[in-house]
Amino acid sequence: xxxxxxxxxxxxxxxxxxxxxxxxxxxxxxxxxxxxxxxxxxxxxxxxxxxxxxxxxxxxxxxxxxxxxxxxxxxxxxxxxxxxxxxxxxxxxxxxxxxxxxxxxxxxxxxxxxxxxxxxxxxxxxxxxxxxxxxxxxxxxxxxxxxxxxxxxxxxxxxxxxxxxxxxxxxxxxxxxxxxxxxxxxxxxxxxxxxxxxxxxxxxxxxxxxxxxxxxxxxxxxxxxxxxxxxxxxxxxxxxxxxxxxxxxxxxxxxxxxxxxxxxxxxxxxxxxxxxxxxxxxxxxxxxxxxxxxxxxxxxxxxxxxxxxxxx
Amino acid sequence: xxxxxxxxxxxxxxxxxxxxxxxxxxxxxxxxxxxxxxxxxxxxxxxxxxxxxxxxxxxxxxxxxxxxxxxxxxxxxxxxxxxxxxxxxxxxxxxxxxxxxxxxxxxxxxxxxxxxxxxxxxxxxxxxxxxxxxxxxxxxxxxxxxxxxxxxxxxxxxxxxxxxxxxxxxxxxxxxxxxxxxxxxxxxxxxxxxxxxxxxxxxxxxxxxxxxxxxxxxxxxxxxxxxxxxxxxxxxxxxxxxxxxxxxxxxxxxxxxxxxxxxxxxxxxxxxxxxxxxxxxxxxxxxxxxxxxxxxxxxxxxxxxxxxxxx
Numbered sequence: 038x039x040x041x042x043x044x045x046x047x048x049x050x051x052x053x054x055x056x057x058x059x060x061x062x063x064x065x066x067x068x069x070x071x072x073x074x075x076x077x078x079x080x081x082x083x084x085x086x087x088x089x090x091x092x093x094x095x096x097x098x099x100x101x102x103x104x105x106x107x108x109x110x111x112x113x114x115x116x117x118x119x120x121x122x123x124x125x126x127x128x129x130x131x132x133x134x135x136x137x138x139x140x141x142x143x144x145x146x147x148x149x150x151x152x153x154x155x156x157x158x159x160x161x162x163x164x165x166x167x168x169x170x171x172x173x174x175x176x177x178x179x180x181x182x183x184x185x186x187x188x189x190x191x192x193x194x195x196x197x198x199x200x201x202x203x204x205x206x207x208x209x210x211x212x213x214x215x216x217x218x219x220x221x222x223x224x225x226x227x228x229x230x231x232x233x234x235x236x237x238x239x240x241x242x243x244x245x246x247x248x249x250x251x252x253x254x255x256x257x258x259x260x261x262x263x264x265x266x267x268x269x270x271x272x273x274x275x276x277x278x279x280x281x282x283x284x285x286x287x288x289x290x291x292x293x294x295x296x297x298x299x300x301x302x303x304x305x306x307x308x309x310x311x312x313x314x315x316x317x318x319x320x321x322x323x324x325x326x327x328x329x330x331x332x333x334x335x336x337x338x339x340x341x342x343x344x345x346x347x348x349x
Numbered sequence: 350x351x352x353x354x355x356x357x358x359x360x361x362x363x364x365x366x367x368x369x370x371x372x373x374x375x376x377x378x379x380x381x382x383x384x385x386x387x388x389x390x391x392x393x394x395x396x397x398x399x400x401x402x403x404x405x406x407x408x409x410x411x412x413x414x415x416x417x418x419x420x421x422x423x424x425x426x427x428x429x430x431x432x433x434x435x436x437x438x439x440x441x442x443x444x445x446x447x448x449x450x451x452x453x454x455x456x457x458x459x460x461x462x463x464x465x466x467x468x469x470x471x472x473x474x475x476x477x478x479x480x481x482x483x484x485x486x487x488x489x490x491x492x493x494x495x496x497x498x499x500x501x502x503x504x505x506x507x508x509x510x511x512x513x514x515x516x517x518x519x520x521x522x523x524x525x526x527x528x529x530x531x532x533x534x535x536x537x538x539x540x541x542x543x544x545x546x547x548x549x550x551x552x553x554x555x556x557x558x559x560x561x562x563x564x565x566x567x568x569x570x571x572x573x574x575x576x577x578x579x580x581x582x583x584x585x586x587x588x589x590x591x592x593x594x595x596x597x598x599x600x601x602x603x604x605x606x607x608x609x610x611x612x613x614x615x616x617x618x619x620x621x622x623x624x625x626x627x628x629x630x631x632x633x634x635x636x637x638x639x640x641x642x643x644x645x646x647x648x649x650x651x652x653x654x655x656x657x658x659x660x
Contacts, residue, residue: 081418093438094462095411102462108411112463120463127462139582173369183377187384193407195384198437203412204430207438211414216430282427 062307140251412438444540479538
């Protein structure tokens with residue numbers, strides 16, 4: 038079958054699986070994202086203190102501390118070692134959770150900016166915008182290092198002064214000001230007009246850190262029915278990290294690679310699962326031993342990519 | 350051909366790498382410069398109690414806003430993006446609109462997950478959020494001769510952090526001014542005085558300590574304090590000061606009184622009991638009618654009067 042034209046995107050899946058089947062994970066993700074914001078606001082508004090604080094630092098049920106690993110790294114880089122045991126416990130809890138579930142699950146299921154960048158990607162398709170500035174996807178790792186260097190040089194959490202993710206999230210929870218709206222608009226326009234999946238898949242250092250944290254994660258997108266793939270390319274269109282898909286699909290099958298997405302860049306957004314009318318994809322739970330063996334598979338994926346490049 | 354392609358590949362790779370690293374460095378430089386310029390909090394914004402020194406605070410506060418949630422009076426806010434605010438996302442309050450109520454259990458501190466608000470602060474009176482300064486003596490109505498004392502009365506450490514000092518009202522010549530005076534060893538900078546000031550714009554303001562306080566040269570030693578510490582003079586043994594006074598008149602440097610020599614029998618300090626003070630307005634035996642004289646603003650008159658009587 039030929040590549041699905043962009044106007045027909047998702048129509049197959051709708052026909053084959055119905056609305057719920059074709060949007061299940063997307064709906065679940067939106068519910069989760071909004072619910073997390075809701076839980077942070079339920080305290081001050083309704084007196085229901087399930088989550089207190091924000092994603093940078095919070096208390097679950099006023100007993101379990103959670104601290105964002107990125108701000109913690111910046112703290113260390115800035116030379117602040119006067120933190121509490123609570124701080125370390127909070128970081129450990131967050132890191133352990135995302136290491137287990139899949140680091141970038143944060144990006145697709147928790148981060149509020151995802152709603153904005155998804156909207157931009159949707160608007161891109163609707164408006165037929167295809168041109169995109171070439172930004173290296175490695176930029177985020179460089180920016181992660183840069184944020185830590187700036188913290189070390191200035192002795193403060195300097196990147197947090199401008200971090201759009203924390204600004205947008207904070208403004209949502211503590212009252213939307215003009216600044217938060219402007220930053221949100223900026224991210225939207227950047228993704229819409231400048232680069233496709235520009236922020237989340239190329240620039241954001243938080244996503245970079247979570248991809249590192251999640252390199253042994255147990256929740257993976259598997260491709261049990263990859264032999265059914267009809268090359269419609271719809272998953273490539275919706276995936277925020279399309280470069281990670283080939284090793285899990287037919288090309289990987291030819292190479293004898295495992296039938297799952299092995300890259301830690303996968304956000305577990307599940308859009309590929311939803312959009313595929315042939316049910317090629319499904320979430321899979323690996324045992325820990327199997328998950329930790331993902332490393333060599335990753336490098337195998339890289340070799341594969343190199344070969345692909347040579348071939349093309 | 351293949352070799353050429355490889356060369357081109359490497360070249361493209363290097364160019365792309367340089368582009369990425371260059372872009373990121375530029376961004377980082379911008380952030381760094383912005384961070385440097387935002388290092389001090391603008392004076393109208395005050396950090397919550399227990400906040401570390403600003404420099405340390407900016408490296409410890411993760412901008413989670415838990416203190417904002419825990420403040421029972423909802424005075425704390427998180428700073429918005431912008432250079433006229435404290436660092437983005439950090440907590441502050443504005444005394445004039447919402448001062449710190451100085452809760453005894455300091456609920457904003459214990460849930461702070463990083464110790465940016467110092468958990469060792471258990472006594473709110475030890476907090477130093479800033480320092481109240483009666484900054485405008487031209488509009489403060491106490492200086493205009495009116496009874497106000499509102500700042501003094503709302504002060505949670507009334508009588509310690511703010512006291513009232515009486516001064517003669519020189520304008521009327523017969524009234525007192527009740528001047529509020531802030532003492533930095535007790536003022537926590539809560540801002541309740543600033544909030545309560547009855548003026549259109551407050552005459553008493555909480556300022557960051559860096560603006561409100563001077564700092565003595567570190568090599569300075571206050572002679573009288575060193576002396577008290579040692580229990581006596583550090584250089585020569587104490588000796589009564591010799592004043593160059595007219596004959597027959599002595600001056601007690603401890604009580605600041607002037608005596609006729611013959612009445613100051615033994616030690617000068619003890620002479621207050623028996624001796625007659627010459628200076629006007631000091632207590633002692635009630636003055637004889639001859640000593641009573643109309644008030645004069647020239648202290649020399651007083652001295653001269655004593656001298657004439659002594660003769």
